[in-house]
Amino acid sequence: MTTRMAIKLNALALYAIAAVLLAAFYYQFALGELPCPLCLLQRVAFTALAVGPVLTLRHGPRPGHYGLAIIAALVGAGIASRQILLHITPGDPGFGSALLGYHFYTWAFLCFVAAIAASAVMLSLQSQYEDNAPSPGAFEIAAVGLVIAVTLINAAVALAECGFSWCPDTPMHYELLYRPG
Amino acid sequence: MESSIAFLVFAASLWAAWCRGPQLAMLLFTLGIVLTVAVYLHHASEALPLSF
Numbered sequence: 001m002t003t004r005m006a007i008k009l010n011a012l013a014l015y016a017i018a019a020v021l022l023a024a025f026y027y028q029f030a031l032g033e034l035p036c037p038l039c040l041l042q043r044v045a046f047t048a049l050a051v052g053p054v055l056t057l058r059h060g061p062r063p064g065h066y067g068l069a070i071i072a073a074l075v076g077a078g079i080a081s082r083q084i085l086l087h088i089t090p091g092d093p094g095f096g097s098a099l100l101g102y103h104f105y106t107w108a109f110l111c112f113v114a115a116i117a118a119s120a121v122m123l124s125l126q127s128q129y130e131d132n133a134p135s136p137g138a139f140e141i142a143a144v145g146l147v148i149a150v151t152l153i154n155a156a157v158a159l160a161e162c163g164f165s166w167c168p169d170t171p172m173h174y175e176l177l178y179r180p181g
Numbered sequence: 182m183e184s185s186i187a188f189l190v191f192a193a194s195l196w197a198a199w200c201r202g203p204q205l206a207m208l209l210f211t212l213g214i215v216l217t218v219a220v221y222l223h224h225a226s227e228a229l230p231l232s233f
Binding site (some may be wrong): 010037038040041043044045048051052054055057058059062064068071072075078079082085086088089144147148151152153155156158159162163164165166167177 | 187208231
């Protein structure tokens with residue numbers, strides 16, 4: 001594993017994180033499914049997962065960067081597993097729609113476990129730490145810009161949904177846009 | 182609003198990771214993780230329908 005290849009793989013990870021968050025936007029806006037507080041926290045964990053790869057793109061591969069990704073993925077997996085357990089009893093329809101038979105919190109759990117495994121594998125490949133990091137190219141800069149933009153949009157959308165108080169457990173409308181009567 | 186704050190903290194961490202040093206990014210990352218876990222514990226008050 002060369003340094004250049006490790007950086008490309010980290011950039012691809014950022015595109016994958018952005019794709020997950022954009023897919024969540026599709027279900028929220030196209031299908032009108034408002035995310036619950038635990039769903040929002042899983043999105044937060046996906047943005048946390050991006051910090052390690054961004055550090056790698058800017059400063060080169062370091063074991064600590066993969067450690068950050070593992071911490072973020074553990075938090076995300078913990079949140080997703082609680083939501084799975086909330087709906088695990090027979091007859092429970094689950095929360096939101098399903099994709100290929102699994103609800104999105106189950107997919108999120110699988111994604112976080114995959115991120116832990118991928119980070120552990122990358123962490124153990126010593127040869128990537130030997131060279132100096134090359135200057136980031138357009139592919140890497142676009143990945144960072146995309147993931148920061150999606151994170152900021154998530155902040156704005158969550159504020160519109162929850163307003164200036166604690167987010168309700170089962171959101172029914174966008175608090176900032178809601179006009180009763 | 183709690184999720185928005187968490188998103189903003191991690192957006193700041195991402196910005197710091199790119200434009201500033203790793204130390205500031207890691208500090209903001211730690212702050213964000215602590216905030217996320219605190220928000221999770223606030224919302225995870227309902228008993229799970231499980232029996233071990």
